[in-house]
Amino acid sequence: MLNTNSETLRPEIMDVLRAFDSEEEDFTHYFEFSCGKFFNSIEYNGEFYDFEEEADFENDLIFKRLAKRFCKLAFYKVLSKSKGSLVWGALTGIRPTKLAYMEQSEDRDFLALFNKMDVSERKCALVGRILSVQKSVYADRGGQNLFISIPFCPTKCEYCSFITAPIGATKGYVEEYINCLEREIEAVKPLLTNLKSIYIGGGTPFVLEENHLKRIYTALSGLNPKEYTVEAGRPDVFTEEKLKLSKKYGVTRICVNPQSFNDKTLEAIGRKHTAEQTVNAYRLAEKYGFDINLDLIAGLADETVADFEKSLKTAISLNPANITVHTLSLKSGAKLKERIKRLNIAGISDMVDLSDKLLTKAGYLPYYLYRQKYQAGGLENVGWCKDGKECVYNINVMEEISDNIAVGANAISKKLFGEDRIERYASPKDLPTYINKVNKIIEERNKLFND
Secondary structure (H helix, E strand, C coil), X not given: CEEEXXXXXXXXXXXXXXXXXXXXXXXXXXXXXXXXXXXXXXXXCCEEEEEEEECCCCCHHHHHHHHHHHHHHHHHHHHHHHHCCCCCCCCCCCCHHHHHXXXXXXXXXXXXXXXXXXXXXXXXXXXXXXXXXCHHHHHCCCCEEEEEEECEECCCCCCCXXXXXXXXXXXXXXXXXXXXHHHHHHHHHHHCCCEEEEEEEECCHHHCCHHHHHHHHHHHCCCCCCEEEEEEECHHHCCHHHHHHHHHCCCCEEEEEEECCCHHHHHHCCCCCCHHHHHHHHHHHHCCXXXXXXXXXXXXXXXCHHHHHHHHHHHHHHCCCEEEEEECECCCCXXXXXXXXXXXXXXXXXXXXXXXXXXXXXXXXXXXXXXXCCEHHHCCEEEEECCCCCCHHHHHHHHXXXXXXXXXXXXXXXXXXXXCEEEEEECCCCHHHHHHCHHHHHHHHHHHHHC
């Protein structure tokens, strides 16, 4: 159990304890700032550790940031002494690349901080490569991205925590849901003065019937973003007609989400398709000239490194524009978390390292990265792209450099106010609640973006 005199620092401390599986152990912590120095004192296993850090800061925001940073580093030093180092060191946040940008200046490099926080050389290099690939998109920061949430799937996978439910159980809501999306899209159009991208995500958007897809596409007509993505989803819902329709309405990028190319794994996680169907769906989409993204997850259903390598090599052989490699994460609301409390996956680091090696060799570049709590091995998710094929939406949203205007159930809009302030507006997760509150949602979100 953690005893601390600073409750505001408790969440940061718990993130570090969680990374070492030490939440149930006893710690006593004392924090103080005095005479220009941050002091952290920790009692653990009968031993006492004292840390002090001198730092300058301009305002309360930077003070809070530094207090959290030095506190995490203190606990990391204590625990790594007996339990070994972590590849991301004392960094626990979702966006390491955003932190790297914040640390960059004419006379300072992000590596100074990352080295201080004991981030491994391999992960430092990965972040540096990503920043290099993002340069052109980052230079064009600002404007808006539009996200459309489609919370319907054929079935629910065991690792999934999204609000999606099987289409068989929610089909009765689809018609009214599309009505609401049409109203929301029309309401946000005046806000889209510099639209960078459209992303229709899920769920599984292609689980919708063609007439419903067409209504969404028609509502979005005339917006003409440079990048237009549909996270089409599982291969068992692909049809020639849906792909033709998508091409007709200007979609430029399609996501095919196999997660694995091993049939045994697909069955274990609740998928109702085979690896062969994924290849067939890919070939079908390829005919229409889309940039295609394939998603893989490392650590699924007792897969070995060899199993994951098979999926990785199959994905590379198809030669898509993008391949996203996720590391399995335990998420609240997922069936998987109901069965286990910890992810201890043999070979998970080897899987992620292998993806870096093989994708780099095949000519792919890492272009965005994010981390999640309860992620196997404390690792990360990385998007890889062919040169010039980075997804603008993913970069803008992950680095938080453009407004994100989101419509639909469980859609989270973000409005940027300068460098240090972001305000969010979240729509209800529950479908009936969302449908009943759509007028209020439109009013409240538009107020945020018009202020």
